[in-house]
Amino acid sequence: MVQSCSAYGCKNRYDKDKPVSFHKFPLTRPSLCKKWEAAVRRKNFKPTKYSSICSEHFTPDCFKRECNNKLLKENAVPTIFLCTEPHDKVIKGRSSGAPRTASPTSFDTSHFPG
Secondary structure (H helix, E strand, O other), rough: OEEOOOOOOOOOOOOOOOOOEEEEOOOOHHHHHHHHHHHHHOOOOOOOOOOOEHHHHOOOOHEEEEOOOEEEOOOOOEEEEOOOOOOOOOEEOOOOOOOOOOOOEOOOOOOOOO
8 A cells, every 4th residue: 555645635645756654643652643643634534553644744844863864853833835725826816817726824833732
């Protein structure tokens, strides 16, 4: 089974030639796992042992380097998502007539307990 990102709208899949890493949901740490679940913004999503999120959804400070490996820090939470809703919003009324999609946003985790 090819590893793919569980974040809504993300099309990243494992490719040994690309610098994208995949990180399993922290299923053994329920409070951290809930933050990840909320961040992916997928209705009724329940991660399994096969679910993962790609490195593009984490800020650089979420990572540490060990022996040439890029590892997530213990309490890292994905916060970078291109889609803020189940569907990209198309913003109408641009003078060029071309639709534009909603801009990328970060997910605010400040309201989650430590």
